[in-house]
Amino acid sequence: MQADQALPVSDIQVYTSYQAAEERWRAFEQGALATPYQRYDWVEAWYRHVGANRGLEPLVVAAAAGGDGTVALWPLVVRSFGPIRVASWPGGKFANYNLGLYDRKMAPALDEPALNAILDRLRDAGRVDALSLRNQPEVWQGIRNPLLNLPNQPSPSFGYSLALRPDFKALYAELRSGSTRKKLRRSENRIESEYGSCTLRHVETREEVDRIIDAFIEQKAERMRERSLPNVFAVPGVMDLFRELAVRGLGTREPLLDLYWLDAGGQVAATWAGTAAGGRLCGIFNSFDMGDLAQHQPGEVLLRDLLESCCARGLTDFDLGVGEASYKDSWCPRTDRLFDSFLPLSAAGRLHSAAAMSTYRLKRAAKQSKFLGDIANRLRLNRISLVD
Known part of the structure; x- marks a missing residue:
């Protein structure tokens, strides 16, 4: 037919x-x-x-x-x-x-x-x-x-997404102005100077899953309290779900939950999690440290490094989910109707x-x-x- x-x-x-x-x-x-x-x-x-x-x-x-x-x-x-x-x-x-x-x-x-x-x-x-x-x-x-x-x-x-390509440097230049890129480099340098390192990491063990999930829970709860918003991640069963998906995704090509964090001298400066299939990585949740690290934009540094990693892996699309936020517009200019x-x-x-x-x-x-x-x-x- x-x-x-x-x-x-x-x-x-x-x-x-x-x-x-x-x-x-x-x-x-x-x-x-x-x-x-x-x-x-x-x-x-x-x-x-x-x-x-x-x-x-x-x-x-x-x-x-x-x-x-x-x-x-x-x-x-x-x-x-x-x-x-x-x-x-x-x-x-x-x-x-x-x-x-x-x-x-x-x-x-x-x-x-x-x-x-x-x-x-x-x-x-x-x-x-x-x-x-x-x-x-x-x-x-x-x-x-x-x-x-x-x-x-x-x-x-709308949904907010980005078409990826192998040349991350050119893509990054299209997404962010020269002054914004310099500002983010300064943030990265300050994290390295004050904390000893600033490195994007990908979970590889069950112990790392538990550590990063626990850090996310704490960071997200503090963020929701600050904004006086209900925390949907505190609903019973939700974080058990993501813990299981992350563990089951360890070592797989298209993880049920792909979990990353920005390591600042051993501290979890920011977290990001998504799910991958068909060459697309779809964002589900993120968080960042609300203490002294917050002034150095750890969430932005993580996203830049994550996009560079996605381009290097040959992924074709990336998204930051549904709902309005200024950081989504800047990293993912394509709107999905x-x-x-x-x-x-x-x-x-x-x-x-x-x-x-x-x-x-x-x-x-x-x-x-x-x-x-x-x-x-x-x-x-x-x-x-x-x-x-």
């Missing part, structure tokens, strides 16, 4: 546990279009440490197309709002880019009728009333997201989808208005959530 022809999907299977879909999922992800966050090992670990504790139910839907085999596989979690069952992508706040797994050649042929057949199966076999699918890239690795063929709206935020899909599958799901659409439209507007932004910040500080 040609990819530009309509695709009549068939044999749509719904699995009510990740383990039931594991064999098919693992085989498909090897060549599928997907982000690092939709790998079986990443999702299964997140669910075990975080999703299950929140009372979420695992759900997977997979579709074939005649003799072409699996063409789409969506890992989901279901949350109940009273009698209404709403499915969303797994990973929560820690999965920056959300995308199902798709056959690369057949993805362009997944038109509205094909997708609606999958949705009907989710409603009937998965008992899903609505889908709440957030932060989906419009394009991933040059391929248009099939879910753009269904009703959607822009996400409140994201969209949300709030899709009712039953009469009961219509009210939830309508509320979700309105809430996230308001959130998007708030990011462009200081007055509304202040309201959004107060809601966040009070941990008020209208929808998941």
Whole structure:
């Protein structure tokens, strides 16, 4: 079948546990279009440490197309709002880019009728009333997201990424002015002078994983207290998840969690962690020392050295996740357009989808208005959530 022809999907299977879909999922992800966050090992670990504790139910839907085999596989979690069952992508706040797994050649042929057949199966076999699918890239690795063929709206935020190339020196000169590069060199020299060394390091042992994770926990907690913000990393199970992913990633080519730190004479000056697949390293969390080291921009020094390492390794893309921050603009000038899909599958799901659409439209507007932004910040500080 040609990819530009309509695709009549068939044999749509719904699995009510990740383990039931594991064999098919693992085989498909090897060549599928997907982000690092939709790998079986990443999702299964997140669910075990975080999703299950929140009372979420695992759900997977997979579709074939005649003799072409699996063409789409969506890992989901279901949350109940009273009698209404709403499915969303797994990973929560820690999965920056959300995308199902798709056959690369057949993805362009997944038109509205094909997708609606999958949705009907989710409603009937998965008992899903609505889908709440957030932060989906419009394009991933040059391929248009099939879910753009269904009703959607822009996400409140963008993703921030960078196309890498082997010549880091030229890339760095494009990213930062000569005066900014000199300033960062001075910061590095001061760290070396005052602390004895300033070196980017990559975790290689279980002991290093524990040390850097512990340093991150302490640094991030202090940063959140300083800014009077809730610390999502303090939620039970979250750091156990990242500890496990980092250990399982030791010595692998595409780690589930790739963990780095800036070593300042034996002190952990800054940390950075991401997940890698398909030549792209996706950032998940970072931190920096809030003491005397903070004046020397250890987080900036780490990012510069990390990008140089990524270029040397032959990676093609790098990102700093979703959400606005000045450091993201300066290191990752490419904005990845994201969209949300709030899709009712039953009469009961219509009210939830309508509320979700309105809430996230308001959130998007708030990011462009200081007055509304202040309201959004107060809601966040009070941990008020209208929808998941």
